[in-house]
Amino acid sequence: MNILVTGGAGFIGSNFIIKVLKKNQDKIVNLDLLTYAGNLENLAECEGNSNYRFVKGDIGDSKLVHSIIEEEKIEAIVNFAAESHVDRSIDGPKIFVETNVLGTQNLLQVAKELSVKRFLQVSTDEVYGSLGKDGFFTEQSMIKPNSPYSASKASADHFCRAWYHTFNFPAMITRCSNNYGPYQFPEKLIPLMIANALDDKELPIYGDGKNVRDWLHVDDHCDAIYTVLTDGKPGAVYNIGGNNEMENIQIVELLLEMLGKDKSLIKFVKDRPGHDQRYAIDASLIKQELGWEPSYTFETGIKETVQWYLDNRKWWERVRSGSYQEYYSNMYGSDGRHKTK
Numbered sequence: 001m002n003i004l005v006t007g008g009a010g011f012i013g014s015n016f017i018i019k020v021l022k023k024n025q026d027k028i029v030n031l032d033l034l035t036y037a038g039n040l041e042n043l044a045e046c047e048g049n050s051n052y053r054f055v056k057g058d059i060g061d062s063k064l065v066h067s068i069i070e071e072e073k074i075e076a077i078v079n080f081a082a083e084s085h086v087d088r089s090i091d092g093p094k095i096f097v098e099t100n101v102l103g104t105q106n107l108l109q110v111a112k113e114l115s116v117k118r119f120l121q122v123s124t125d126e127v128y129g130s131l132g133k134d135g136f137f138t139e140q141s142m143i144k145p146n147s148p149y150s151a152s153k154a155s156a157d158h159f160c161r162a163w164y165h166t167f168n169f170p171a172m173i174t175r176c177s178n179n180y181g182p183y184q185f186p187e188k189l190i191p192l193m194i195a196n197a198l199d200d201k202e203l204p205i206y207g208d209g210k211n212v213r214d215w216l217h218v219d220d221h222c223d224a225i226y227t228v229l230t231d232g233k234p235g236a237v238y239n240i241g242g243n244n245e246m247e248n249i250q251i252v253e254l255l256l257e258m259l260g261k262d263k264s265l266i267k268f269v270k271d272r273p274g275h276d277q278r279y280a281i282d283a284s285l286i287k288q289e290l291g292w293e294p295s296y297t298f299e300t301g302i303k304e305t306v307q308w309y310l311d312n313r314k315w316w317e318r319v320r321s322g323s324y325q326e327y328y329s330n331m332y333g334s335d336g337r338h339k340t341k
């Protein structure tokens with residue numbers, strides 16, 4: 001398949017591209033604007049692969065998207081591109097509407113005009129809002145987003161649904177729980193806590209730390225996405241989760257124990273406004289219909305992940321210092337062509 005992956009220089013997108021290029025014969029074009037969250041260093045091992053091409057650009061640029069789909073004979077699109085950090089959406093929601101809502105609508109529009117055969121919107125369990133102590137989100141749960149981030153993702157999901165119902169366009173949606181693994185930007189809980197602990201800096205935890213999230217290894221999420229892309233039903237929504245609920249404080253204490261650091265580094269800070277209490281996913285549909293199962297236990301996944309951040313200290317230090325952003329200009333000329341190709 002010729003696949004357009006958007007947002008492929010981010011955390012999940014880069015893991016997806018590396019995995020697909022290793023395992024399959026698909027051709028991938030990665031369209032990414034390289035915002036602060038885009039890091040092409042994640043994909044250094046893909047440079048030179050004849051099945052891979054990087055294009056710097058915006059999913060909201062219809063001319064660019066049009067030319068990529070035509071030139072590369074794109075058959076399928078996986079839309080990872082997004083503003084993805086809840087805290088940033090509270091400080092500045094507008095860009096979340098521009099990228100997550102208008103950007104997705106633009107992709108849908110151009111893809112429909114050019115009759116792209118498969119379209120997968122990578123969404124989140126956060127569109128369902130917050131759960132009490134019991135219960136799970138199913139695909140039938142009400143959409144009740146609580147943050148500007150989740151509201152923008154929910155809106156994009158509604159456009160996908162509308163494109164299927166109105167235009168019979170083959171859009172599908174996946175809604176996954178919290179991911180962890182290599183290449184996650186160190187503003188998110190797990191890499192932030194690992195990096196701070198290794199630097200003996202304070203570990204800030206919102207409120208009482210008792211918010212519950214369901215954690216899934218990024219590799220299992222990527223596997224699920226590829227499964228839906230190839231075998232999912234047009235118009236369908238699939239929940240993806242790891243059945244691994246943990247309180248934020250439990251995660252942080254576990255990381256400190258694994259790193260041999262003291263709990264005194266933990267600092268409870270004022271809670272995030274509108275902070276959702278609990279997310280939990282019922283992933284039985286994707287399991288029963290498409291045969292997907294996670295392969296990682298949390299125990300092995302978190303061990304591997306901590307080891308990865310220990311072995312790749314340079315990677316997250318370059319992210320923290322900002323020097324990762326020089327990679328694009330070092331590797332690509334002003335015309336966007338790879339300097340060594």
Ligand SMILES: NC(=O)c1ccc[n+]([C@@H]2O[C@H](COP(=O)([O-])OP(=O)(O)OC[C@H]3O[C@@H](n4cnc5c(N)ncnc54)[C@H](O)[C@@H]3O)[C@@H](O)[C@H]2O)c1
Nearest residue numbers: 007009010011012033034035037038058059081082084179
């Ligand atoms: N991280 C999670 O735990 C999680 C869980 C469920 C769903 N998701 C969803 O998965 C997707 C990927 O998440 P992530 O954690 O990898 O995000 P990320 O923030 O690490 O990466 C986002 C990528 O999108 C790119 N981008 C941003 N605006 C763009 C634009 N206008 N045009 C082209 N590219 C643009 C960025 O440069 C970056 O490379 C998002 O849509 C997110 O909502 C994430």
